[in-house]
Amino acid sequence: MQIVNVLSHGPVDYMSIDHLQRYLHHEVAAQRMPDSLVVWESRATYTAGRRTEDQDIPDTHVPVIRMDRGGSVTYHGPGQLVVYPIVKVRPPKDVVAFVRNTELAVIDALGAYGLDSHQVEGRSGVWILEPGKQDRKICAIGIKFADDATMHGLALNVTTNLDEFMRVIPCGIQDAGVASLQSLGITTTLDAVATILIPHLARVYQQFLLRPSEELVFADADVLLEQMRSYRPDSQAATGTRWEPKLQRMAPAPTASLE
Incomplete structure (x- = not known):
């Protein structure tokens, strides 16, 4: 498995890594590149899933990106560890099992810090559960299967500014909070x-x-970032776009004037 570690770049533009993951997904799905884990940290960004409504969008200078994932709006930013597994899966394809095993991996990793974290039935992600306190999500998980390969992934709050989550209802869940290791x-x-x-x-x-391999190979992230520049996705709608209010998206295009 190829590890593409971009953390040395510090917080990076969300759309740059989205372009990278789609390039890698295209190559992995065609079996021209090994299964990959992209490890990175985002600049402050809100991403809006398919269930997002205009009223869910915060009034903020922080960019809002419309994405081809499920769920509503959530925050990504400095201090959050993001990992995108981009792997070719064998049949039968079971996205629920993939998400659940991702949760277990995060729970095991957090156990190294002596932290007791949990899965919650009916909800994705990894949670901190304490009697008498609101459940708090420490790791959000959203996986998409396309062309028999995965994309998107997990976002684990390490030193994240949790105040940014207060501007939205993270992932559309109204009766829960957020936590970070810090x-x-x-x-x-x-x-x-x-x-x-x-x-x-x-x-x-x-x-x-589809191609199991326990060997971990650390790729040159800079080389892949350069290679992705020549990649053009099949559809612009699949690459992530800046959020526009629905009324604006539905408005007819302006016509040219001869005056």
């Missing part, structure tokens, strides 16, 4: 968490892979 009193870095998490993810994904 808010739970754990001091660490994204690099340290990634070092622990990556082997757990690689291990649980083996059962789903």
Whole structure:
């Protein structure tokens, strides 16, 4: 499995990594490139899934990107470890099992910090459950299967500014909060968490892979970022676009005037 670690670049533009993941997905789906884990940190961005309504969008200077995933709007930003598994899966394709095993890998990794985290029936992600307190999500997970390969992934709050989540209802869940390792009193870095998490993810994904391989190979992220520049997706609608209100998206295009 190929590890594409972009953390050394610091927080990067969301659309740049979205372009990278779609390039890798195109290559992995065609079996021209090994299964990959993209590890990165985003600049402050809100992403809007297919269930997002105009009233869900925060009034903020932070960019809002419309994405081809399920769910509503959520936040990505500095201090959040994002991992995109881009792997070719064998039949039968079971996205629920893939998500559940991703959750288990995160739970095992957080256990290295002595943290007790959980799955919650009927809800994706990894949760902090404490008696008498609101359930809090520490890791959001959203996976998409396309052309027998996965895309999108997980976002684990390490030192994330949780105030940014207060502008929205994360993933459309109204009766829960958010947490980070920092808010739970754990001091660490994204690099340290990634070092622990990556082997757990690689291990649980083996059962789903069309081409299982336990070897971890660290790719040159800069080379791949350069290669992706020549990749043009089949449809612009599939690449992620800036959010526009629905009325604006539905309005007819302006006509040219001869005056």
